[in-house]
Amino acid sequence: MSDTPAFAKPGDPPGTLRLSRPLVRTPFDAAGAERLAHIWETRPGWRGWFSTVDHKTIGLRYLVTSFLFLLLGGIEALVMRVQLAQPNATVLTPEQYNQLFTMHGITMIFLYASPVLSGFSNFLWPLVLGSRDMAFPRLNAFSYWVFLFAGIFLYASFPLGEAPNAGWFNYVPLSGLTYDVGPNIDVYSLGMVLLGISTTVGAVNFVVTLLRMRAPGMSIDRIPVLVWGTLTASGANLFAVPSVSLAFLMLWLDRRIGMHFFDVSGGSHALLWQHMFWIFAHPWVYVVVLPAMGIVSDALPVFCRRPLVGYGPVAISTVATMVVGFVVWIHHMFATGLPPLALSFFGAASMVISIPSAVATFAWIATIWTGRPVFRVPFLFFAGFVLLFVIGGVSGVMTAAVPLDWQLTDTYFVVAHLHYVLIGINVFPVVGGIYFWFPKFTGRMMSERLGRIAFWLMFVGFNLGFFPMHIAGLLGMPRRIYTYGADMGWTTVNLLTSIGSFIFALGIAVFIVDVLYSRKRGPIAGNNPWDAPTLEWTVPSPPPPYNFAVVPTIASRHPLWEGRMQGEHEEGTHEGPRSRLADGYLLDQGREALGTTALEASPYVILKMPEDSYAPFWLGLMAALFFAGLALRAWFFAGLALVLAGVAIIVWLWPERELIQREPTPVARS
Amino acid sequence: MEQPPRSMTGSSEHAWAGAARAQADAQAGTSQAPARMLPVGSAGERSSGWLGCLMLIATEGALFGYLLFTYLYLAVQTTRHWPPEGLPKLPLGAVNTLILLSSSGFVWLCERMVRRARVRAAVVSMTVAVLLGVVFVGIQLHEWHGHPYGPVDNLYGSLYFTITGFHLAHVLIGLIVLVLLGVWTALGYFDAKRYAALKIGGLYWHFVDVVWLFIFTTIYLTPYWIG
Numbered sequence: 001m002s003d004t005p006a007f008a009k010p011g012d013p014p015g016t017l018r019l020s021r022p023l024v025r026t027p028f029d030a031a032g033a034e035r036l037a038h039i040w041e042t043r044p045g046w047r048g049w050f051s052t053v054d055h056k057t058i059g060l061r062y063l064v065t066s067f068l069f070l071l072l073g074g075i076e077a078l079v080m081r082v083q084l085a086q087p088n089a090t091v092l093t094p095e096q097y098n099q100l101f102t103m104h105g106i107t108m109i110f111l112y113a114s115p116v117l118s119g120f121s122n123f124l125w126p127l128v129l130g131s132r133d134m135a136f137p138r139l140n141a142f143s144y145w146v147f148l149f150a151g152i153f154l155y156a157s158f159p160l161g162e163a164p165n166a167g168w169f170n171y172v173p174l175s176g177l178t179y180d181v182g183p184n185i186d187v188y189s190l191g192m193v194l195l196g197i198s199t200t201v202g203a204v205n206f207v208v209t210l211l212r213m214r215a216p217g218m219s220i221d222r223i224p225v226l227v228w229g230t231l232t233a234s235g236a237n238l239f240a241v242p243s244v245s246l247a248f249l250m251l252w253l254d255r256r257i258g259m260h261f262f263d264v265s266g267g268s269h270a271l272l273w274q275h276m277f278w279i280f281a282h283p284w285v286y287v288v289v290l291p292a293m294g295i296v297s298d299a300l301p302v303f304c305r306r307p308l309v310g311y312g313p314v315a316i317s318t319v320a321t322m323v324v325g326f327v328v329w330i331h332h333m334f335a336t337g338l339p340p341l342a343l344s345f346f347g348a349a350s351m352v353i354s355i356p357s358a359v360a361t362f363a364w365i366a367t368i369w370t371g372r373p374v375f376r377v378p379f380l381f382f383a384g385f386v387l388l389f390v391i392g393g394v395s396g397v398m399t400a401a402v403p404l405d406w407q408l409t410d411t412y413f414v415v416a417h418l419h420y421v422l423i424g425i426n427v428f429p430v431v432g433g434i435y436f437w438f439p440k441f442t443g444r445m446m447s448e449r450l451g452r453i454a455f456w457l458m459f460v461g462f463n464l465g466f467f468p469m470h471i472a473g474l475l476g477m478p479r480r481i482y483t484y485g486a487d488m489g490w491t492t493v494n495l496l497t498s499i500g501s502f503i504f505a506l507g508i509a510v511f512i513v514d515v516l517y518s519r520k521r522g523p524i525a526g527n528n529p530w531d532a533p534t535l536e537w538t539v540p541s542p543p544p545p546y547n548f549a550v551v552p553t554i555a556s557r558h559p560l561w562e563g564r565m566q567g568e569h570e571e572g573t574h575e576g577p578r579s580r581l582a583d584g585y586l587l588d589q590g591r592e593a594l595g596t597t598a599l600e601a602s603p604y605v606i607l608k609m610p611e612d613s614y615a616p617f618w619l620g621l622m623a624a625l626f627f628a629g630l631a632l633r634a635w636f637f638a639g640l641a642l643v644l645a646g647v648a649i650i651v652w653l654w655p656e657r658e659l660i661q662r663e664p665t666p667v668a669r670s
Numbered sequence: 671m672e673q674p675p676r677s678m679t680g681s682s683e684h685a686w687a688g689a690a691r692a693q694a695d696a697q698a699g700t701s702q703a704p705a706r707m708l709p710v711g712s713a714g715e716r717s718s719g720w721l722g723c724l725m726l727i728a729t730e731g732a733l734f735g736y737l738l739f740t741y742l743y744l745a746v747q748t749t750r751h752w753p754p755e756g757l758p759k760l761p762l763g764a765v766n767t768l769i770l771l772s773s774s775g776f777v778w779l780c781e782r783m784v785r786r787a788r789v790r791a792a793v794v795s796m797t798v799a800v801l802l803g804v805v806f807v808g809i810q811l812h813e814w815h816g817h818p819y820g821p822v823d824n825l826y827g828s829l830y831f832t833i834t835g836f837h838l839a840h841v842l843i844g845l846i847v848l849v850l851l852g853v854w855t856a857l858g859y860f861d862a863k864r865y866a867a868l869k870i871g872g873l874y875w876h877f878v879d880v881v882w883l884f885i886f887t888t889i890y891l892t893p894y895w896i897g
Binding site: 020021022023135136200203207211238239240241242243245246253254258260266267268269275592603607608646650653660661662 | 717721735
């Protein structure tokens with residue numbers, strides 16, 4: 001190899017950027033890797049901390065932040081369980097209880113369940129797709145900062161005893177000014193609009209990353225199921241989030257500007273809020289479970305020592321679940337007096353959802369059945385997830401039946417169902433996923449012994465805690481009551497639930513101890529401690545800032561298992577194409593990534609990637625201050641923040657010669 | 671210029687197959703795969719920003735969809751006078767619609783001129799587009815003043831001013847985008863091969879124009895058959 005960089009023409013002055021370049025293969029070499037590390041690494045110290053756009057850093061920040069919110073929401077739940085453990089308890093006042101269950105719901109659903117999956121996807125997508133970063137690294141950083149600020153925003157009034165208190169679905173007129181005069185609902189409304197910005201830009205980034213940033217050869221039928229899950233969730237977010245953002249904005253305009261959107265006496269309709277909220281919130285249910293199901297579909301087969309059974313059907317059913325999920329929102333409104341035709345249609349659509357869900361479930365069971373299971377900790381969490389998914393799914397089908405729903409709606413049966421679904425399909429795969437990818441995150445393994453203890457505490461505690469809630473619901477216990485009488489017959493089930501919830505929390509505590517201990521002292525993991533088949537396991541643990549020294553070429557769904565699987569070549573006459581991981585396209589003239597076509601992933605464009613930047617942090621901060629100004633009704637302050645946010649956007653988008661968004665330097669005109 | 675030569679994408683499968691067969695014996699650096707020329711950086715519709723703008727349009731389109739859903743949901747159910755002052759007056763709104771749509775043509779023309787290296791004509795074209803946008807805003811504000819009620823006086827007013835206000839805010843942002851694009855064009859930032867920002871900013875402006883057609887239909891025309 002000559003010393004001249006492969007893509008520069010002889011005689012070019014240093015720093016020349018060409019309009020087009022030939023794409024040639026080179027082998028991996030250590031000197032090239034060192035040069036790439038220099039190009040891609042983030043500056044040390046606070047400057048790097050505020051300006052980094054590395055998807056791995058951002059992904060870990062998402063994971064840690066959302067887990068802190070999980071703990072916060074968990075503590076709120078435990079306080080409520082203390083209150084409900086005995087009849088006629090007085091640990092909490094009714095108002096405190098209202099704020100706690102509202103914040104518990106907001107925290108778990110909006111600040112934990114979706115962001116934690118964004119954390120996984122942010123960290124893993126470029127690694128499993130064979131890319132150097134996400135499509136929009138700065139937008140990625142912005143998305144995190146806004147999420148963080150929105151989380152702080154939503155908690156801002158909590159210490160004052162003025163937290164949101166009308167339940168997470170915040171029905172009007174209860175949440176209107178007539179019944180709720182404090183800042184509680186204003187904080188919730190504006191905080192949700194702010195959080196919606198984060199969710200939306202994150203979704204844009206995932207979709208474009210999928211369309212452009214896959215390694216050459218990774219056609220659309222070779223992407224991991226986690227990618228299918230997050231892609232589906234992101235696509236849905238683009239269309240669902242505007243509904244709830246608009247509803248919350250309209251509610252705030254009603255409350256503080258004096259408009260009449262939800263003013264029934266002024267000619268509006270009582271159900272408008274419920275429609276707009278659930279048009280968003282039912283797809284959101286799938287947003288917070290489909291990527292988690294993707295985690296299981298990708299990681300469970302590693303512990304069954306075989307590829308996933310039915311990749312195609314599982315991928316299609318992921319998308320199908322979401323498509324049908326857009327026409328089931330009225331099953332949250334069966335008891336509101338809608339016409340029977342609407343109830344029949346939405347009840348039937350809700351039952352149809354069980355078909356794609358069953359496809360995935362049978363695929364997992366078949367994978368375990370026909371594989372050779374290795375009972376490591378991640379396997380326990382994933383297998384446990386399958387069982388909880390079935391229980392939560394069955395109670396879901398029950399409430400999809402209109403007559404039964406009329407009996408069960410607003411009782412603890414629904415609470416039991418949604419916790420089986422959200423904890424079963426989100427928390428268990430997430431914890432299993434952390435055990436699985438922790439070596440990639442940190443370079444160290446977690447403890448097998450502590451992991452088993454954590455799993456059994458969580459699994460037993462969860463079922464002990466939440467299964468009796470079904471019974472409480474069948475016994476007629478309504479949700480959201482702050483206490484109950486001793487003569488209602490709900491005492492035993494509630495005590496069991498409270499005991500179970502504390503055992504579950506103990507399991508989470510053991511898991512956290514394991515994370516903190518193993519981060520520093522766990523055994524060193526190699527590149528691929530689980531002998532897994534996908535691209536993230538080809539790079540060192542933790543991965544270098546540039547991810548892949550040379551861009552690999554992919555020829556199957558399991559690049560690291562090629563040549564080792566039974567029956568691999570049954571149909572082909574010859575060996576067939578092979579993935580190439582040790583050599584590939586070297587892109588090292590500044591931060592660069594390879595853009596590929598949307599379906600076949602053929603090389604299409606050499607993308608110039610942005611340097612680290614403070615703009616995302618400043619824009620996020622200004623956006624948060626703008627909403628803070630609205631909440632305080634400090635109009636001048638809000639206007640100032642808006643102008644500064646505009647300036648940050650213009651600075652961000654100003655065409656840069658380095659990114660070849662402008663005319664190139666004259667010497668390089670080709 | 672926009673489309674890759676057929677051989678570039680069409681032959682790629684063969685290139686991989688050939689490379690794979692040679693894997694065992696060939697030095698990796700000397701693969702038989704012919705080196706393909708790829709554009710570098712923000713290359714028109716190949717840029718990530720183009721796709722990003724399409725996604726933005728998808729989600730913003732949904733936002734306007736929900737705004738119009740709200741309007742129609744309440745319009746068909748309300749028992750009040752709708753609109754309170756009687757059927758909307760069409761002529762001025764129709765003229766304003768034509769003004770806004772014609773501005774899109776000049777934005778498109780600006781990009782064409784840049785690609786033919788006619789910078790002065792491009793800047794003039796963008797200036798005309800901006801002026802047409804400003805006229806649209808002026809007429810819209812004039813229409814706002816013509817209503818005997820404001821956004822806080824009744825349900826229809828809340829809907830009318832919020833929906834048209836959302837659109838007006840998009841027009842104002844679009845105008846800032848167009849002014850920046852015009853300035854960058856005048857500064858000579860763009861040439862026949864590098865004009866992605868013009869393409870992306872122009873796409874956004876076309877969206878703002880097209881969405882107005884839906885708003886116009888909903889607010890100006892539907893009262894004629896719903897009422």
